[in-house]
Amino acid sequence: MLKILKFPDPVLRIACKSWTFDSHQSVIDAEKIEKDMIDAMFAFDGIGLAAPQVGIDYRVFVMGHKDFPESAQAFFNPMVVSTTEDIDDLEEGCLSFPGIFVNIKRPKKIKARWQNSKGEWQEDEFDGYNCKCFLHELDHLEGIVFQDRVSSLKWAMAVKKSKRRK
Numbered sequence: 303m304l305k306i307l308k309f310p311d312p313v314l315r316i317a318c319k320s321w322t323f324d325s326h327q328s329v330i331d332a333e334k335i336e337k338d339m340i341d342a343m344f345a346f347d348g349i350g351l352a353a354p355q356v357g358i359d360y361r362v363f364v365m366g367h368k369d370f371p372e373s374a375q376a377f378f379n380p381m382v383v384s385t386t387e388d389i390d391d392l393e394e395g396c397l398s399f400p401g402i403f404v405n406i407k408r409p410k411k412i413k414a415r416w417q418n419s420k421g422e423w424q425e426d427e428f429d430g431y432n433c434k435c436f437l438h439e440l441d442h443l444e445g446i447v448f449q450d451r452v453s454s455l456k457w458a459m460a461v462k463k464s465k466r467r468k
C-alpha cells in the first residue's frame with residue numbers, strides 16, 4: 303500500500319513533471335500507478351489523491367468514491383480548459399491534513415482535459431464536489447495546498463475545530 307505524506311512534507315511543495323506516454327512501458331506504469339493510487343485513496347476514505355501525496359512527482363491524480371469503485375479513475379496531465387464565473391464555497395478536506403476541514407471558494411463548473419492511463423486525451427465538464435475535487439488535486443500538482451487558499455484566521459479556526467473533534 304502506498305504511504306500518504308502529511309504536510310509539511312517537502313514533496314507536497316514540488317511542481318510536478320508531465321507524464322510522457324512515449325513507450326509501452328509508460329502505459330504499464332500508468333495503469334499500475336492508477337490502480338495503486340485508487341487503492342490508497344479508498345483505504346484512507348478519500349475522494350481524491352494526487353501523486354505528490356504519495357511521493358510521486360508526476361502530473362497525475364485520481365478521483366472516485368468507494369461506493370462506486372468502477373467510476374474511480376486517474377487523470378494524467380490534467381488541465382482546465384474553461385471555468386464559469388460562478389463560485390462555490392464548499393467544505394474541503396485533504397488526506398495530507400487529517401481531520402482539518404475548511405470551506406474554500408472555487409469556480410462552480412469547469413471544462414477539463416486530461417489523458418487516461420492509456421494515454422488517450424479525454425474532455426469533460428465537472429461541477430459540485432467533482433469540480434472542487436478536480437481543482438484541489440490540480441493544485442497539488444503545482445505544490446499548492448488548500449491552506450494556501452484561505453486566510454490565516456480562517457485556517458486557524460479550522461485547526462482549532464479539528465482539535466476539538468479529537
Ligand SMILES: [Zn+2]
Pocket residue numbers: 395396397398438439442
Ligand atoms: Zn489534498
